[in-house]
Amino acid sequence: MATLHERKAYRAQVLRALYEATEGNRLLGITGAEIGSALQVPGQDLAAACTYLAGEGLITVDWEPGNTPAMVTLTHQGLRLMEAEEEEHG
Template sequence: MATLRERKTYRAQVLQALYEATEGNRLLGVAGSRLRDDLGIHEEDLAAACTYLVGEGLIAVDWATGNTPAMVTLTHQGIRLMEAEEEERG
């Protein structure tokens, strides 16, 4: 089981990877398997991160059998959060 620090890191990585891959476009998504492979996250940890981010209204997920993220997209709220973070970084 992942520690709290790891879980927070996974969530941030998922958001950042989605934002970069979709260039902030709500109409584009990323396959869960691609996120898992690109980020090197165990499937259970990816599912937990996605579940949390869905609950926060930051992403939307199409789930496959076994509670596996099949397709993941940013919501409007998720895009706004990532844009605000990008502006802060300059």
């Protein structure tokens, strides 16, 4: 099981990967498999990160059987957060 520090890092990485892959377009999404392979996040930790982010209202997730994220998209709130971070960090 991941530590708190690792879980927070996974959440940030998932959100950043989603934002970059969709170029900030809420109409686009990427598969959980794409996120997992790009970030090398273990499946259980990817599912936990997606569950957390969805609970915070930052992403939406379509789930496959076995608690695997099939398709992940940004919400309006998630997009606003990522744009604010981009503006802040240049």
